[in-house]
Amino acid sequence: MRRKGAEEKPEASAILTPLVSWFEAHRRVLPWRALDLDQPHPDPYAVLVSELMLQQTQVVTVVPYFERWMLALPTVRALAEAPEQQIHKLWEGLGYYRRARFLQAAARSIHEQGWPADLEGLLALPGLGPYTAAAIASIAFQWPEPALDGNAFRVLARLLGIETDPKDRGNELRTWLRPALTAHGPSRMTQALMELGATHCSKRAQCDSCPLETDCRSRAAGTVDHIPLVAPRAKVRSVEITLIAIQTAGQYLVNIPAPDGLLAGLWSWALREEIQPQDLKAAEAARGYRAVEIKRWKGWTQVYSHRREQVTPLLLEVEEPFPPTENQCWVSAQELRALPMGRRDQRLRDLVLQSGEDSHAEAAEKE
DNA sequence: TAAGCGTGGAC
DNA sequence: TGTCCAAGCTT
Numbered sequence: 033m034r035r036k037g038a039e040e041k042p043e044a045s046a047i048l049t050p051l052v053s054w055f056e057a058h059r060r061v062l063p064w065r066a067l068d069l070d071q072p073h074p075d076p077y078a079v080l081v082s083e084l085m086l087q088q089t090q091v092v093t094v095v096p097y098f099e100r101w102m103l104a105l106p107t108v109r110a111l112a113e114a115p116e117q118q119i120h121k122l123w124e125g126l127g128y129y130r131r132a133r134f135l136q137a138a139a140r141s142i143h144e145q146g147w148p149a150d151l152e153g154l155l156a157l158p159g160l161g162p163y164t165a166a167a168i169a170s171i172a173f174q175w176p177e178p179a180l181d182g183n184a185f186r187v188l189a190r191l192l193g194i195e196t197d198p199k200d201r202g203n204e205l206r207t208w209l210r211p212a213l214t215a216h217g218p219s220r221m222t223q224a225l226m227e228l229g230a231t232h233c234s235k236r237a238q239c240d241s242c243p244l245e246t247d248c249r250s251r252a253a254g255t256v257d258h259i260p261l262v263a264p265r266a267k268v269r270s271v272e273i274t275l276i277a278i279q280t281a282g283q284y285l286v287n288i289p290a291p292d293g294l295l296a297g298l299w300s301w302a303l304r305e306e307i308q309p310q311d312l313k314a315a316e317a318a319r320g321y322r323a324v325e326i327k328r329w330k331g332w333t334q335v336y337s338h339r340r341e342q343v344t345p346l347l348l349e350v351e352e353p354f355p356p357t358e359n360q361c362w363v364s365a366q367e368l369r370a371l372p373m374g375r376r377d378q379r380l381r382d383l384v385l386q387s388g389e390d391s392h393a394e395a396a397e398k399e
Numbered sequence: 400t401a402a403g404c405g406t407g408g409a410c
Numbered sequence: 411t412g413t414c415c416a417a418g419c420t421t
Binding site: 082083085086087088089090091093094128130131134158159160161162163164167179181182183184222223226229230234235262265333 | 411414415416417418419420
Binding site: 088089090092093125126127128129130131234235236266294295296334335337338374375 | 407
Protein backbone atom coordinates (compact mmCIF):
# COMPACT_ATOMS: atom_id res chain seq x y z
CA MET A 33 0.00 0.00 0.00
CA ARG A 34 1.26 3.49 -0.89
CA ARG A 35 1.49 6.09 1.84
CA LYS A 36 -0.43 9.13 0.66
CA GLY A 37 1.82 11.99 -0.39
CA ALA A 38 5.42 11.04 0.06
CA GLU A 39 6.01 8.70 -2.87
CA GLU A 40 4.05 10.88 -5.23
CA LYS A 41 6.38 13.83 -4.94
CA PRO A 42 8.94 14.58 -7.66
CA GLU A 43 12.62 14.62 -6.78
CA ALA A 44 13.42 17.84 -4.93
CA SER A 45 16.83 18.66 -6.39
CA ALA A 46 15.52 18.41 -9.97
CA ILE A 47 12.30 20.33 -9.53
CA LEU A 48 14.06 23.11 -7.59
CA THR A 49 16.89 23.65 -10.10
CA PRO A 50 15.11 26.61 -11.80
CA LEU A 51 14.67 28.23 -8.38
CA VAL A 52 18.42 28.16 -7.81
CA SER A 53 19.28 29.91 -11.08
CA TRP A 54 16.48 32.42 -10.50
CA PHE A 55 17.92 33.14 -7.03
CA GLU A 56 21.45 33.64 -8.33
CA ALA A 57 20.11 36.14 -10.88
CA HIS A 58 17.72 38.06 -8.62
CA ARG A 59 18.80 37.65 -5.03
CA ARG A 60 18.62 40.70 -2.83
CA VAL A 61 21.67 42.22 -1.21
CA LEU A 62 21.13 41.95 2.54
CA PRO A 63 23.60 43.15 5.16
CA TRP A 64 23.85 39.72 6.79
CA ARG A 65 24.04 37.78 3.55
CA ALA A 66 27.41 36.40 2.39
CA LEU A 67 28.57 37.06 -1.16
CA ASP A 68 29.93 33.56 -1.66
CA LEU A 69 27.17 31.09 -0.85
CA ASP A 70 29.41 28.10 -1.53
CA GLN A 71 31.50 28.61 1.60
CA PRO A 72 30.61 28.64 5.28
CA HIS A 73 29.55 32.15 6.28
CA PRO A 74 32.54 34.33 7.27
CA ASP A 75 30.65 35.54 10.36
CA PRO A 76 28.25 33.02 11.93
CA TYR A 77 27.46 35.59 14.61
CA ALA A 78 25.91 37.85 11.96
CA VAL A 79 23.68 34.97 10.89
CA LEU A 80 22.67 34.32 14.48
CA VAL A 81 21.77 37.96 15.08
CA SER A 82 19.85 38.28 11.81
CA GLU A 83 17.87 35.09 12.34
CA LEU A 84 16.73 36.07 15.82
CA MET A 85 15.71 39.50 14.56
CA LEU A 86 13.89 37.99 11.58
CA GLN A 87 11.61 35.79 13.67
CA GLN A 88 8.07 36.99 12.83
CA THR A 89 9.58 40.20 11.48
CA GLN A 90 9.93 41.40 7.90
CA VAL A 91 13.32 41.94 6.27
CA VAL A 92 12.71 45.65 5.64
CA THR A 93 12.06 46.20 9.35
CA VAL A 94 15.13 44.28 10.47
CA VAL A 95 17.78 45.88 8.24
CA PRO A 96 18.36 49.12 10.22
CA TYR A 97 18.23 47.27 13.57
CA PHE A 98 20.78 44.76 12.33
CA GLU A 99 23.13 47.49 11.13
CA ARG A 100 23.00 49.34 14.45
CA TRP A 101 23.38 46.13 16.44
CA MET A 102 26.45 44.96 14.56
CA LEU A 103 28.15 48.34 14.95
CA ALA A 104 27.51 48.39 18.70
CA LEU A 105 28.05 44.67 19.40
CA PRO A 106 30.16 43.30 16.56
CA THR A 107 31.21 40.00 18.15
CA VAL A 108 29.90 37.16 20.27
CA ARG A 109 32.10 38.37 23.08
CA ALA A 110 30.86 41.95 22.89
CA LEU A 111 27.27 40.73 23.14
CA ALA A 112 28.08 38.27 25.91
CA GLU A 113 29.53 41.09 27.99
CA ALA A 114 26.99 43.81 27.17
CA PRO A 115 24.71 45.25 29.87
CA GLU A 116 21.06 44.24 29.52
CA GLN A 117 20.00 47.87 29.23
CA GLN A 118 22.10 48.21 26.08
CA ILE A 119 20.67 45.20 24.30
CA HIS A 120 17.13 46.33 25.04
CA LYS A 121 17.91 49.83 23.82
CA LEU A 122 19.28 48.37 20.58
CA TRP A 123 16.15 46.20 20.27
CA GLU A 124 13.76 49.05 21.21
CA GLY A 125 10.81 49.11 18.80
CA LEU A 126 11.55 45.76 17.17
CA GLY A 127 9.08 43.82 19.31
CA TYR A 128 9.10 40.35 20.88
CA TYR A 129 11.73 41.54 23.33
CA ARG A 130 12.41 38.07 24.72
CA ARG A 131 14.44 37.55 21.57
CA ALA A 132 17.02 40.09 22.70
CA ARG A 133 17.57 38.26 25.98
CA PHE A 134 17.62 34.86 24.27
CA LEU A 135 20.18 36.20 21.81
CA GLN A 136 22.44 37.36 24.60
CA ALA A 137 22.02 34.07 26.46
CA ALA A 138 22.95 32.21 23.27
CA ALA A 139 25.99 34.45 22.81
CA ARG A 140 27.11 33.76 26.36
CA SER A 141 26.85 30.03 25.76
CA ILE A 142 28.86 30.32 22.54
CA HIS A 143 31.39 32.60 24.20
CA GLU A 144 32.01 30.04 26.94
CA GLN A 145 31.64 26.76 25.08
CA GLY A 146 32.16 27.62 21.42
CA TRP A 147 29.70 27.06 18.59
CA PRO A 148 27.69 23.83 18.73
CA ALA A 149 28.95 21.05 16.46
CA ASP A 150 25.58 19.85 15.21
CA LEU A 151 21.91 20.73 14.76
CA GLU A 152 20.97 19.33 18.14
CA GLY A 153 23.49 21.62 19.79
CA LEU A 154 22.10 24.66 17.97
CA LEU A 155 18.58 23.65 18.97
CA ALA A 156 19.66 23.66 22.61
CA LEU A 157 20.62 27.35 22.45
CA PRO A 158 17.99 29.67 23.95
CA GLY A 159 15.60 31.19 21.42
CA LEU A 160 16.50 28.76 18.65
CA GLY A 161 13.66 26.48 17.55
CA PRO A 162 13.48 24.06 14.61
CA TYR A 163 13.50 26.79 11.97
CA THR A 164 16.19 29.05 13.40
CA ALA A 165 18.55 26.21 14.29
CA ALA A 166 18.31 24.78 10.77
CA ALA A 167 18.67 28.24 9.21
CA ILE A 168 21.93 28.82 11.09
CA ALA A 169 23.10 25.29 10.31
CA SER A 170 22.60 25.74 6.58
CA ILE A 171 23.36 29.45 6.11
CA ALA A 172 26.24 29.81 8.56
CA PHE A 173 27.81 26.35 8.40
CA GLN A 174 26.61 24.73 5.15
CA TRP A 175 25.11 21.75 6.95
CA PRO A 176 22.30 20.18 4.87
CA GLU A 177 19.54 20.91 7.39
CA PRO A 178 16.31 22.14 5.74
CA ALA A 179 14.97 25.29 7.41
CA LEU A 180 11.22 25.62 7.04
CA ASP A 181 9.81 29.03 7.87
CA GLY A 182 6.46 30.44 6.81
CA ASN A 183 7.86 31.25 3.38
CA ALA A 184 9.26 27.78 2.76
CA PHE A 185 6.07 26.09 3.98
CA ARG A 186 3.99 28.26 1.66
CA VAL A 187 6.22 27.69 -1.38
CA LEU A 188 6.39 23.94 -0.85
CA ALA A 189 2.67 23.61 -0.10
CA ARG A 190 1.81 25.36 -3.36
CA LEU A 191 4.50 23.61 -5.38
CA LEU A 192 3.38 20.18 -4.18
CA GLY A 193 -0.32 20.96 -3.98
CA ILE A 194 -0.60 20.30 -0.25
CA GLU A 195 -4.13 21.28 0.77
CA THR A 196 -3.85 20.55 4.49
CA ASP A 197 -1.81 22.66 6.91
CA PRO A 198 1.78 22.10 5.66
CA LYS A 199 3.16 22.72 9.15
CA ASP A 200 1.72 19.33 10.10
CA ARG A 201 4.04 17.70 7.55
CA GLY A 202 7.34 19.32 8.54
CA ASN A 203 9.29 16.11 9.04
CA GLU A 204 8.18 14.71 5.71
CA LEU A 205 9.00 17.96 3.90
CA ARG A 206 12.44 18.22 5.51
CA THR A 207 13.26 14.66 4.50
CA TRP A 208 12.13 15.40 0.95
CA LEU A 209 14.06 18.66 0.76
CA ARG A 210 17.41 17.53 2.20
CA PRO A 211 18.83 16.13 -1.07
CA ALA A 212 18.18 19.49 -2.73
CA LEU A 213 20.35 21.17 -0.11
CA THR A 214 23.15 18.74 -0.78
CA ALA A 215 22.83 19.16 -4.54
CA HIS A 216 22.54 22.96 -4.73
CA GLY A 217 24.31 24.03 -1.56
CA PRO A 218 22.60 24.30 1.85
CA SER A 219 22.95 28.07 2.22
CA ARG A 220 21.86 28.82 -1.33
CA MET A 221 18.91 26.42 -1.33
CA THR A 222 17.62 27.56 2.05
CA GLN A 223 17.76 31.24 1.15
CA ALA A 224 16.36 30.71 -2.34
CA LEU A 225 13.20 29.08 -0.99
CA MET A 226 12.61 31.87 1.50
CA GLU A 227 13.40 34.58 -1.02
CA LEU A 228 10.85 33.22 -3.48
CA GLY A 229 8.26 33.05 -0.72
CA ALA A 230 9.00 36.60 0.39
CA THR A 231 8.87 38.08 -3.11
CA HIS A 232 6.86 36.13 -5.74
CA CYS A 233 5.15 33.38 -3.76
CA SER A 234 3.80 35.65 -1.02
CA LYS A 235 0.21 35.63 0.20
CA ARG A 236 -0.91 37.18 -3.07
CA ALA A 237 1.09 35.11 -5.50
CA GLN A 238 2.69 36.56 -8.63
CA CYS A 239 2.90 33.39 -10.66
CA ASP A 240 3.66 34.97 -14.03
CA SER A 241 7.28 35.59 -13.15
CA CYS A 242 7.80 32.54 -10.92
CA PRO A 243 10.67 30.21 -11.88
CA LEU A 244 8.66 27.22 -10.65
CA GLU A 245 5.43 28.04 -12.49
CA THR A 246 5.54 25.12 -14.94
CA ASP A 247 6.04 22.55 -12.17
CA CYS A 248 3.69 24.09 -9.60
CA ARG A 249 0.75 21.80 -8.82
CA SER A 250 -1.43 24.48 -7.24
CA ARG A 251 -0.84 26.69 -10.29
CA ALA A 252 -2.04 23.90 -12.58
CA ALA A 253 -4.99 23.14 -10.32
CA GLY A 254 -5.93 26.80 -9.83
CA THR A 255 -5.67 26.47 -6.05
CA VAL A 256 -2.79 28.88 -5.42
CA ASP A 257 -4.98 31.35 -3.53
CA HIS A 258 -6.31 28.65 -1.20
CA ILE A 259 -2.89 27.29 -0.24
CA PRO A 260 -1.49 27.15 2.36
CA LEU A 261 -4.37 26.36 4.67
CA VAL A 262 -4.08 28.55 7.75
CA ALA A 263 -5.26 27.75 11.24
CA PRO A 264 -7.81 30.19 12.76
CA ARG A 265 -6.39 32.82 15.07
CA ALA A 266 -7.15 33.53 18.69
CA LYS A 267 -9.33 36.55 19.46
CA VAL A 268 -7.69 39.78 20.57
CA ARG A 269 -8.92 41.24 23.85
CA SER A 270 -9.64 44.99 23.96
CA VAL A 271 -9.02 47.17 27.00
CA GLU A 272 -9.09 50.89 27.78
CA ILE A 273 -6.10 52.29 29.60
CA THR A 274 -4.95 55.66 30.84
CA LEU A 275 -1.22 56.11 30.40
CA ILE A 276 0.17 58.58 32.89
CA ALA A 277 3.34 60.60 32.96
CA ILE A 278 3.88 62.29 36.31
CA GLN A 279 6.46 65.05 36.48
CA THR A 280 7.90 67.37 39.06
CA ALA A 281 10.91 69.66 38.87
CA GLY A 282 12.38 67.95 35.83
CA GLN A 283 11.85 64.46 37.23
CA TYR A 284 9.55 61.81 35.78
CA LEU A 285 7.98 58.79 37.44
CA VAL A 286 8.47 55.52 35.55
CA ASN A 287 7.94 51.82 36.16
CA ILE A 288 11.03 49.63 36.54
CA PRO A 289 11.02 46.72 34.04
CA ALA A 290 9.15 43.55 34.94
CA PRO A 291 10.96 40.20 34.60
CA ASP A 292 8.23 38.58 32.51
CA GLY A 293 4.95 39.23 30.76
CA LEU A 294 4.13 41.82 28.12
CA LEU A 295 7.04 44.20 27.41
CA ALA A 296 9.22 42.40 29.98
CA GLY A 297 12.61 44.06 30.35
CA LEU A 298 11.31 47.44 29.19
CA TRP A 299 10.53 50.58 31.13
CA SER A 300 7.02 51.98 31.09
CA TRP A 301 4.77 54.76 32.31
CA ALA A 302 2.27 54.36 35.10
CA LEU A 303 -0.88 52.83 33.72
CA ARG A 304 -4.47 52.53 34.95
CA GLU A 305 -6.60 49.88 33.32
CA GLU A 306 -10.32 50.36 32.91
CA ILE A 307 -10.27 53.75 34.62
CA GLN A 308 -11.89 56.58 32.74
CA PRO A 309 -9.74 59.74 32.60
CA GLN A 310 -12.47 61.76 34.38
CA ASP A 311 -12.25 59.42 37.39
CA LEU A 312 -8.50 59.56 37.50
CA LYS A 313 -8.12 62.46 39.92
CA ALA A 314 -9.92 60.57 42.67
CA ALA A 315 -7.87 57.49 41.93
CA GLU A 316 -4.61 59.44 42.19
CA ALA A 317 -5.69 61.19 45.39
CA ALA A 318 -6.38 57.81 46.93
CA ARG A 319 -2.75 56.96 46.32
CA GLY A 320 -1.66 59.80 48.57
CA TYR A 321 -0.66 62.69 46.34
CA ARG A 322 -2.35 65.62 44.63
CA ALA A 323 -1.73 65.96 40.95
CA VAL A 324 -2.58 68.75 38.51
CA GLU A 325 -3.40 67.77 34.97
CA ILE A 326 -1.00 69.57 32.65
CA LYS A 327 -1.88 68.01 29.36
CA ARG A 328 -4.12 65.43 27.75
CA TRP A 329 -3.40 64.31 24.22
CA LYS A 330 -5.50 62.64 21.59
CA GLY A 331 -5.51 58.91 22.23
CA TRP A 332 -4.66 56.06 19.93
CA THR A 333 -5.09 52.33 19.56
CA GLN A 334 -2.08 50.26 20.60
CA VAL A 335 -2.11 46.76 19.11
CA TYR A 336 -0.13 43.83 20.47
CA SER A 337 -0.15 40.24 19.32
CA HIS A 338 -2.97 39.28 21.70
CA ARG A 339 -4.22 42.54 23.16
CA ARG A 340 -5.64 45.81 21.91
CA GLU A 341 -5.44 48.96 24.03
CA GLN A 342 -7.37 52.19 23.67
CA VAL A 343 -4.73 54.52 25.09
CA THR A 344 -5.46 57.90 26.67
CA PRO A 345 -2.14 59.64 27.38
CA LEU A 346 -1.93 62.15 30.18
CA LEU A 347 0.68 64.43 31.77
CA LEU A 348 0.26 65.21 35.46
CA GLU A 349 2.36 67.45 37.69
CA VAL A 350 2.94 67.17 41.43
CA GLU A 351 4.50 69.85 43.60
CA GLU A 352 7.36 67.71 44.80
CA PRO A 353 8.58 64.14 44.38
CA PHE A 354 6.75 61.61 46.55
CA PRO A 355 8.22 58.24 47.55
CA PRO A 356 7.88 55.87 44.61
CA THR A 357 6.45 52.38 45.03
CA GLU A 358 8.77 49.39 44.94
CA ASN A 359 8.64 49.03 41.18
CA GLN A 360 8.89 52.74 40.33
CA CYS A 361 11.52 55.45 40.35
CA TRP A 362 12.09 59.09 39.42
CA VAL A 363 14.35 59.86 36.47
CA SER A 364 15.58 63.02 34.78
CA ALA A 365 14.65 63.90 31.20
CA GLN A 366 18.09 62.79 30.05
CA GLU A 367 17.78 59.44 31.81
CA LEU A 368 14.27 59.07 30.45
CA ARG A 369 15.51 59.30 26.88
CA ALA A 370 18.01 56.50 27.46
CA LEU A 371 15.49 54.01 28.84
CA PRO A 372 14.35 51.21 26.52
CA MET A 373 10.57 51.40 26.09
CA GLY A 374 7.93 49.78 23.94
CA ARG A 375 6.23 51.82 21.22
CA ARG A 376 3.30 52.83 23.41
CA ASP A 377 5.54 54.31 26.09
CA GLN A 378 7.98 55.78 23.57
CA ARG A 379 5.05 57.64 22.12
CA LEU A 380 4.09 59.28 25.41
CA ARG A 381 7.77 59.98 26.11
CA ASP A 382 8.00 61.87 22.83
CA LEU A 383 4.87 63.87 23.68
CA VAL A 384 6.10 64.69 27.19
CA LEU A 385 9.60 65.73 26.15
CA GLN A 386 8.27 67.74 23.23
CA SER A 387 5.83 69.45 25.58
CA GLY A 388 8.71 70.29 27.93
CA GLU A 389 10.74 71.81 25.13
CA ASP A 390 7.76 73.85 23.96
CA SER A 391 7.15 75.36 27.38
CA HIS A 392 10.83 76.22 27.72
CA ALA A 393 10.71 77.90 24.35
CA GLU A 394 7.64 79.89 25.37
CA ALA A 395 9.30 80.95 28.58
CA ALA A 396 12.37 82.09 26.67
CA GLU A 397 10.25 84.14 24.28
CA LYS A 398 8.54 86.02 27.10
CA GLU A 399 11.84 87.20 28.55
C1' DT B 400 -1.60 21.96 23.63
C1' DA B 401 -2.73 26.39 23.28
C1' DA B 402 -1.78 30.71 24.73
C1' DG B 403 1.52 34.47 25.30
C1' DC B 404 4.63 37.38 23.10
C1' DG B 405 5.23 43.47 19.41
C1' DT B 406 5.32 45.96 15.64
C1' DG B 407 4.68 47.53 11.03
C1' DG B 408 3.85 46.48 6.01
C1' DA B 409 0.46 45.53 2.51
C1' DC B 410 -4.18 45.82 1.04
C1' DT C 411 -10.89 52.91 11.47
C1' DG C 412 -9.87 46.50 9.80
C1' DT C 413 -7.52 42.17 8.49
C1' DC C 414 -3.80 39.34 7.60
C1' DC C 415 0.69 38.23 8.28
C1' DA C 416 5.97 38.38 8.77
C1' DA C 417 13.15 34.29 8.10
C1' DG C 418 8.78 31.42 15.36
C1' DC C 419 9.79 30.17 20.18
C1' DT C 420 8.66 29.18 24.96
C1' DT C 421 5.94 27.47 28.59
